[in-house]
Amino acid sequence: MADYLLAIDQGTTSSRAILFNREGRNMATAQREFPQYFPGDGWVEHDPEALWESVVETCREVIGEAGVAIDEIIGIGITNQRETTLLWDRATGKPLYNAIVWQDRRTAETCQQLREQGHLDDVQSRTGLLIDPYFSATKLAWILDNVEGARERAERGELAFGTVDTFLIWRLTGGRVHATDATNASRTALFNIHEQCWDKILLELFDIPENLMPEVKDSSDDFGRVDAEWLGGELPIAGVAGDQQAALFGQACFAPGMGKSTYGTGCFMIVNTGDKAELSRNRLLTTVGYRLDGKPTYAMEGSIFVAGATVQWLRDGLQLFADAAETESLARQTRAGHSVYLVPAFTGLGAPHWDPKARGAIFGLTRDTGIAEIVAAGLQAVCYQTLDLQVCMSDDMAASPQALRVDGGMVKNNWVMQFLADMLNLQVDRPTVLETTALGAAYLAGLRLGWYRDLDEIAELWQCERSFTPQMEADERERLYQGWQEAVERVKSER
Secondary structure, eight states: OOSEEEEEEEOSSEEEEEEEOTTOOEEEEEEEEOOOBOOSTTOOEEOHHHHHHHHHHHHHHHHHHHTOOGGGEEEEEEEEOSSOBEEEETTTOOBSSOEEOTTOOTTHHHHHHHHHTTOHHHHHHHHSOOSOTTSHHHHHHHHHHHSTTHHHHHHTTOEEEEOHHHHHHHHHTTTSOOEEEHHHHTTTTOEETTTTEEOHHHHHHTTOOGGGOOEEEOSBSOOOEEOHHHHSSOEEEEEEEEHHHHHHHHTTOOSTTOEEEEESSSEEEEEEEETOOOOOSSSOEEEEEEEETTEEEEEEEEEESOSHHHHHIIIIISOOOSOGGGHHHHHHTSOTTOOOEEEOOBTBBOTTTOBTTOOOEEEOOOTTOOHHHHHHHHHHHHHHHHHHHHHHHHHHOSSOOSEEEEESGGGGOHHHHHHHHHHHTSEEEEESOOOHHHHHHHHHHHHHTTSOSSHHHHHTTOOEEEEEOOOSOHHHHHHHHHHHHHHHHHHSSOO
């Protein structure tokens, strides 16, 4: 049997390719950033060709640098930034417009109109989602309505829609496969999570031709074979999941009540709810956690738009430090009890506020505020936002997680992880393998290809590198959180 699985992790700011062995160890990694475009206030776009090239280049690079022959790789798993929307020509594969990124808020007015027309409850009951620019439906409608000839061509069946996974599968298979998995489908606001199919009523509501839509498969399934021209040989694509669901799988959160929080560009906290698609009373999201053998496992999710992107802004926008690794030492320099709050609502506020018009701000500045305090406030904002989600989930769910498994680039920062445990008043477990998003895609592919017998075998591979336990006094926790809540109220568009 082959020795490696290749995971493609197509993220918001970069693409990575990782080779894993059967034990889930990262054997080699290649990463490439690609440009971000901001053509308007709250608009975020990617060049689909730059995105595609970054994927192919990192795959070739990781295979080459590892010195691995193509027949030593059993197959490919794909995980991707979710909701990001593409529309392309079925004949040429050429996109009609840039990819509209999940962070993009251009359709805020459209969403507001749909809510005012009374469609929110119906959309939530069918999809588990809210009506928000975050999701793919209004992004796709915008492209159809604003690119000349797009709607007419769509009606004629000349175009194909997809989230990033679908676009990559189409390109990698030479246009032979137009498919997505149930987790990515569940983030479009066009997929009925109960019936597990594209919803005709929602397609009509958002004015989306059904012939645009990809086939929806299990997360561990046959997604075709990669053309030999891309990687030097054919490989099966056998696992696909949106990045947060892939991380849930990679963290082996297979039992109801188990949860994980990923700290990448954004922050996403997901708790497994088993075979129950529980609807939130607190404006959280119900989503497909993964689907195996046609059976969906559901999850409840809170989505924070800006987490690691705050660190990126502090580094590149304000130029407060040269490398993200410096943030831990800077945060440790802060005086005890500082009251600086940074609300990173650069593209609005996500769960539980869902305010696309909110904008970021820094509060509590005094003459003795320095770089350390501002950096610490940016890091703390991620933890405060996670607590916002935890409060909502505790109200929504009968059983709250007894511990939270964390992953993503920010969790390397011990200061942040301790502050997170303190604010959540919960044990925070950091795994040995931090690349759990890519690992989840690899596990899904390995399950399909026979590398793993079942979920129990995968769960046995999970290992904890370090646990962080709460040390903060309750009154200090409450004081800090009250200050955060007051700061958030001040940036909301309606107050």
